[in-house]
Amino acid sequence: MGWQFLGSIGFKISMWESLAVILERFGIQTRSFRALLTALILMDLRGPHYTKATGTQPKHVISPLFWVVGQCLTLSAITSLVLFLRVDVFFYAFVGLAISMLVIATTVLVEFNEIVVDPRDLDIIGHRPVAPRTYSAARFCNLLFYVSIMFLALNIFPAIVGAALYDAGFWYAPAYLVASFCGSLLIVCVVLLLLSMLGRSTIVEKWKELLAWTQILLILVAGYGGQLMFRNKSYAVEMWAAYPPDWIKYLPPTWLARFVEQAAIEPQTTTLATAGGLLAITAGGIALTVWRISMLYRTMQPMTATSRMTRMPTTQIGTLAIGLTALVCSSHSERTGFWLSRTMLARDGTLRMRCLLSLNMVVAVVILGLGTSQFANPMIERDTALVTLPILAVYLIALAVPPIVHNMTFSSHSEASWVFRSAPIDAAEFVNGVCKTIQVFVVTPLCILLCVVMMAAWRAPVSALLHSMIAWLVSWPMAIATVWLVLSELPLSLEHSRGSSIGPLAIPMAGFSTVVMLLAGLHYFAASSIWFWLGLALACVAATWAIRPLANQRMRKFISVNA
C-alpha cells in the first residue's frame, strides 16, 4: 500500500529500474533500500505528526512539517521581494544562497539530525541482512526528502524572481538552481560529517548550540535587513551590496553567487565547466557522507538501558537549593515541576537548544540596534528610527517565552512521563513550577543582561531598570497564556518530532505578536509617563490573575481526560 502510494508521487517503475542500476554499482541492495526508504518516509509522515509527538488533536488538519515549509517559503519570499531590483545579480544570488544554506544547515542540525543514524533502528533491522551501505543510503535519502522540500521552499522565489533582475540574463535561473542545489547538499554533508566526527558526546550538544546561533545572522539579514533597507536614508544596505567588504569573498555562498553572476551576465565555456565541477564536488560530498554514515552504522551497538542514580539525603527530599523553596515554589507539585524542568534543562542539550533558540531575535535586535546606533532611550528620544529596536528588544523577551514553554513539552526521556500521571501531583501547579523555572533561569538572567546593556548604552540606570523590569513582568502572563492556549500535554512528556518545535506555534504566535506589538506601540507614545509603567505593571498582574484560572483549568482537564 505504502509503496503504491509513493509510486504514484513520482517513483515510476521505469525510473526506478534505471536508478537501481546506478545504486547497485555503488554496492547498495536496491530492494532493501527501496523498502527501507519507503518505510522511513511513511513512518515520518504518518505517525509522529498527529499523535503523541506534537500533541496534535484529531481536529487539527495541518501538520507541523507544513508550517516549517510555510516559514521557509515566507522567509524566501520576503527576502526576494525586498531585494528585487534594488541590488545587482551577484548580491541577490548571494543572499538567496546564504539564506538557503543557513536555514537548511540549522534545520538539519536542530530538527533532522537524528534521521541520519538512529540507534533504535538496530533493534529492528540489526538482525536482518541489510548492508550498512544500504542502510546509510536509505537514511541519507530519508533526510534528503526533507531537504528537498525545504530546498524548494527556499529557492523557488529567488530563482524565478531573480531572473527578472535588470542585469540577469537567460542563464540566471539554471545557474542559480545548480548553485543552490549544490550548496544545499554540500552544507547537509558538512553538517552530518561534522556531527559524525564529534560523536554523541556533550561536545556535540555544545557544538549544536553554538551552530544553531547562526540563525541570528539569518534573522538579521532577512527580518531587519529588509526593514533597514526601507528606513535607512543613507541606503546602507544597497551601498553595502554594491561595494561588499573583502571578507565576504571567503564565504561559500560568495563563490556560488559569483558563478551565478558569471552565468547570468557573461556566460562562457568555463561557466559550464564550473557547473560540472560543482556537481562533481557535490557527488563526492554525498559519497563521502554515505560512506561515513555506513561506518558509523557498522560500529553502532544495540541500545542498552542506562540509568543514572543520584542519591538525595532524606532531609532534602521535596526541597530546593539555597532556600529557593520558600521564595519560588509554595506547593510540592510546583517544586517537582521546578526541580524537574531545571534538571532537564541542565541535562538535555537538545531541549536547551530548542528552548534558547527563540531568544535569537532579542539578541539580533540588540546587536542590530547597537551596531547601527539605533538604540536610544525611549523615555527621552522620540525619533522612531532610534527607539524602535530597544522597545522591540523589551517585548521580544516576552515573545520568546511561548516557544520556550511549548518546547518544554518535549524531552528525550518522555517515555518516563507516566510517572506524572501516577504521582500525587496537581497538574496545574506542576506546570506552574515549570513556568517558574523558565522565569528564574531564562528570563531573569536575560533581563539582567538587557539592563546592563541598556545602562551602558543610555547612561540612565532608572530607564534601563524600568525597561528590563517590564520585560520580566510581561513575560510571566505570556507564559501563563501559553499554558492556556498552546500547551496540549504535560511538560517533558512528548517525544520531539520533525518540525514540532516551531510548527504548532505559528498561529498562537500571531496572536501573541499582536498583543506585544500593541504594547510596543503604547510604549513608544507613553514611555516618558510614570503612569504608563505603573499601568503596565498593574495590567500584567491583572492579566495573570485573569488567565491563571483558565490555564489551571485546561491543565487539570487535560490530565483528567488522559487519565
Added chain:
Amino acid sequence: MKIPLHIKLYLRSARGQLTLIAVVLVGAVVMAAISVGLRSLFFDGTIRQKLPSATEQVQKIVERITEGKGDIARVDEFTDRELQEVYGLLINEPEVDTERIISARLSSQHTGYMLRQLRVTHVVGNQIQRTQALELMNLINDPKVAQEALKLGRFALRRAKNRQEPAIVKKATSVIRHLEELF
C-alpha cells in the same frame, strides 16, 4: 467554516500532506511569476534615489542664481540639508540649472560631498538619475579627486553594461575619457 470529514482525513494522510505541500509550492511558483509579471507596475517605479524636496526658500535662491541675479557664493553657505535639497533638484529636475552654474560650483567647491552623493545615486538611482549623475561628473575638474571619480565612472560603466543600457554606457565612456585627461 467547517471542513468536510473526508477532506480532513485526506489532508491528514501521508498523501494529503504531500499534496498540500505540493499545492503550496506550485502556488509559490505562480506568485513568483506574478511578481515578475507585475515588475513594471509595482517595482520599477519605486527604484530611485529619494531626496528631500527643495523648500521654497532654497528654490528661490537657486532660481535667482541661475538667472544671474544672485550671488553664487551663497551656495557655499548652504547647510547639509539645503545641499541635499539642491542636489535633489539637480538630479531630478536638471532644467533648473541648464547653464550648469550651480552644478559647476558644487563640483568645484564641494567635490567631496558631490562624490559621496554621486556614489549613492549610481547605486540606487533610476536611469534618469544615473544619467544626470554622469553629467555632473563631467564637471569635475580637480585632479586630486580624479582617481576616485574615475573609479566611480568605471563602476557606472560596468553596471550600465550589465544592465544593457546603451545611453548610459556611452555617457559613462565619455566621462571616463574626460577624467583620464585630468591626470
